[in-house]
Amino acid sequence: xxxxxxxxxxxxxxxxxxxxxxxxxxxxxxxxxxxxxxxxxxxxxxxxxxxxxxxxxxxxxxxxxxxxxxxxxxxxxxxxxxxxxxxxxxxxxxxxxxxxxxxxxxxxxxxxxxxxxxxxxxxxxxxxxxxxxxxxxxxxxxxxxxxxxxxxxxxxxxxxxxxxxxxxxxxxxxxxxxxxxxxxxxxxxxxxxxxxxxxxxxxxxxxxxxxxxxxxxxxxxxxxxxxx
Amino acid sequence: xxxxxxxxxxxxxxxxxxxxxxxxxxxxxxxxxxxxxxxxxxxxxxxxxxxxxxxxxxxxxxxxxxxxxxxxxxxxxxxxxxxxxxxxxxxxxxxxxxxxxxxxxxxxxxxxxxxxxxxxxxxxxxxxxxxxxxxxxxxxxxxxxxxxxxxxxxxxxxxxxxxxxxxxxxxxxxxxxxxxxxxxxxxxxxxxxxxxxxxxxxxxxxxxxxxxxxxxxxxxxxxxxxxxxxxxxxxxxxxxxxxxxxxxxxxxxxxxxxxxxxxxxxxxxxxxxxxxxxxxxxxxxxxxxxxxxxxxxxxxxxxxxxxxxxxxxxxxxxxxxxxxxxxxxxxxxxxxxxxxxxxxxxxxxxxxxxxxxxxxxxxxxxxxxxxxxxxxxxxxxxxxxxxx
Numbered sequence: 279x280x281x282x283x284x285x286x287x288x289x290x291x292x293x294x295x296x297x298x299x300x301x302x303x304x305x306x307x308x309x310x311x312x313x314x315x316x317x318x319x320x321x322x323x324x325x326x327x328x329x330x331x332x333x334x335x336x337x338x339x340x341x342x343x344x345x346x347x348x349x350x351x352x353x354x355x356x357x358x359x360x361x362x363x364x365x366x367x368x369x370x371x372x373x374x375x376x377x378x379x380x381x382x383x384x385x386x387x388x389x390x391x392x393x394x395x396x397x398x399x400x401x402x403x404x405x406x407x408x409x410x411x412x413x414x415x416x417x418x419x420x421x422x423x424x425x426x427x428x429x430x431x432x433x434x435x436x437x438x439x440x441x442x443x444x445x446x447x448x449x450x451x452x453x454x455x456x457x458x459x460x461x462x463x464x465x466x467x468x469x470x471x472x473x474x475x476x477x478x479x480x481x482x483x484x485x486x487x488x489x490x491x492x493x494x495x496x497x498x499x500x501x502x503x504x505x506x
Numbered sequence: 507x508x509x510x511x512x513x514x515x516x517x518x519x520x521x522x523x524x525x526x527x528x529x530x531x532x533x534x535x536x537x538x539x540x541x542x543x544x545x546x547x548x549x550x551x552x553x554x555x556x557x558x559x560x561x562x563x564x565x566x567x568x569x570x571x572x573x574x575x576x577x578x579x580x581x582x583x584x585x586x587x588x589x590x591x592x593x594x595x596x597x598x599x600x601x602x603x604x605x606x607x608x609x610x611x612x613x614x615x616x617x618x619x620x621x622x623x624x625x626x627x628x629x630x631x632x633x634x635x636x637x638x639x640x641x642x643x644x645x646x647x648x649x650x651x652x653x654x655x656x657x658x659x660x661x662x663x664x665x666x667x668x669x670x671x672x673x674x675x676x677x678x679x680x681x682x683x684x685x686x687x688x689x690x691x692x693x694x695x696x697x698x699x700x701x702x703x704x705x706x707x708x709x710x711x712x713x714x715x716x717x718x719x720x721x722x723x724x725x726x727x728x729x730x731x732x733x734x735x736x737x738x739x740x741x742x743x744x745x746x747x748x749x750x751x752x753x754x755x756x757x758x759x760x761x762x763x764x765x766x767x768x769x770x771x772x773x774x775x776x777x778x779x780x781x782x783x784x785x786x787x788x789x790x791x792x793x794x795x796x797x798x799x800x801x802x803x804x805x806x807x808x809x810x811x812x813x814x815x816x817x818x819x820x821x822x823x824x825x826x827x828x829x830x831x832x833x834x835x836x837x838x839x840x841x842x843x844x845x846x847x848x849x850x851x852x853x854x855x856x857x858x859x860x861x862x863x864x865x866x867x868x869x870x871x872x873x874x875x876x877x878x879x880x881x882x883x884x885x886x887x888x889x890x891x892x893x894x
Contacts, residue, residue, distance in 0.1 A: 352873060359824065360881070361880070366847070366855035367857050376848055
């Protein structure tokens with residue numbers, strides 16, 4: 279232990295400590311590319327749950343945005359800060375309330391909504407802080423999930439949702455139709471919706487909400503709340 | 507108990523390295539209303555200022571720290587208090603940066619403080635020294651930088667009271683700060699921290715050798731009082747988990763309890779050692795004044811909210827807190843983060859997992875060093891400071 283607060287005495291031995299894991303894979307995900315394509319150059323972007331800063335880094339470099347991030351894991355924040363990104367440790371449930379209204383052009387919440395404690399509150403905050411919000415999530419109405427539950431009678435696992443029921447961080451899963459319903463309840467306008475299958479973007483899913491609810495594995499929504 | 511040899515610091519005589527006279531033409535106007543000048547600032551520098559004067563870094567030290575951030579302490583002979591962060595190959599490399607660290611106003615190692623001789627009386631100031639604030643310390647540092655030819659700092663960095671100075675720098679001289687790294691600090695000193703400081707001050711003042719603060723005239727030193735102040739404060743720098751891990755209930759060089767008041771437990775012996783060695787290098791009145799400066803620190807006091815303090819700031823912030831720090835909690839650091847977010851400032855924030863308490867900022871914490879190295883390097887690249 280040291281001579282406290284000035285370090286002039288003998289240091290305490292340092293115990294080895296395991297490192298935290300980053301939450302996201304390092305390859306750029308297809309939904310991240312779609313999100314990036316929705317963002318106008320030189321805008322202000324807040325990425326909520328930014329992981330190791332992959333999307334932010336891309337947006338800063340390729341879109342010349344002013345980027346900020348919020349990330350839960352220390353490893354993710356460290357990785358982001360080390361790349362020169364401005365990221366604060368925090369989470370979507372607790373830390374959005376302090377941002378001023380319309381502080382950003384876009385607020386991004388990618389693959390995080392289902393892990394929040396209060397998705398309704400989080401979505402409300404996203405459209406308050408950002409002029410537009412971009413929200414991506416795994417669609418729990420996807421036919422493989424339905425089929426798996428129907429056939430096996432066990433909680434479904436898919437590549438997008440690979441956890442066991444007892445250790446999953448995903449506590450608020452929803453379907454495309456559920457999300458659309460939430461937006462209606464909150465007076466939120468859906469400006470764009472893109473649905474993805476495991477093969478990427480498929481044309482036939484884009485026209486029909488109900489087809490997207492069955493055959494879309496992932497959904498990306500661009501939403502905003504009109505000023506009253 | 508608590509025996510120590512005669513301290514060497516009462517007059518600041520042990521100070522080594524450069525010092526500078528400031529406030530010769532115009533005195534420093536202190537928050538308390540007193541004009542102080544001329545006064546002396548003892549400091550250390552590492553590296554050289556580059557041609558476009560863009561690579562200056564100011565390191566701000568904590569309550570009982572000093573300017574020997576990366577050089578051997580002249581009294582204790584120990585390595586600089588942040589040598590793991592400042593030095594060749596470290597995140598703050600003198601090859602790349604011009605690093606400055608100055609003893610704070612009110613200190614006792616080369617900078618004018620209560621132990622210094624008052625030129626008007628020829629005697630040590632003692633309690634006639636004006637009460638100083640964190641803002642006063644920062645003003646004195648700004649005057650030093652003027653003399654050193656540094657207009658803008660690339661970075662101002664510090665932990666604990668050093669972090670308070672960093673925040674004050676960013677608030678008071680935003681145009682002179684490119685990046686700010688406040689670590690394990692707060693924008694206002696908490697009631698609990700004021701309470702602990704008061705315990706320390708009362709311990710000093712209860713020592714008969716303190717002599718109403720005029721021990722300098724009487725040739726005495728309130729050793730026992732200052733040591734007790736240090737012992738109490740030291741507990742707040744640690745954590746219950748770290749104390750348990752390091753000491754538990756282990757006995758000190760004995761097989762059984764002695765049924766007396768000797769230091770039976772290792773933790774007692776350790777604290778006594780901390781108290782005794784501290785007295786060797788620190789002035790009791792300086793301890794009173796500097797703890798008072800921290801108590802008075804409340805950035806938002808006359809600004810309505812903390813967000814107003816930083817509204818429109820261009821400074822790039824990186825804040826760091828530690829999970830087991832109960833002196834300056836993550837919660838308090840988060841308050842600053844929230845205010846900076848509300849002010850739309852450029853801010854990064856990391857909470858580092860450790861059981862080492864407040865002291866963690868001084869220790870070999872790999873996550874801290876990685877965060878700082880990453881932030882500083884990215885900011886330096888943006889600022890165009892070449893890596894040598």
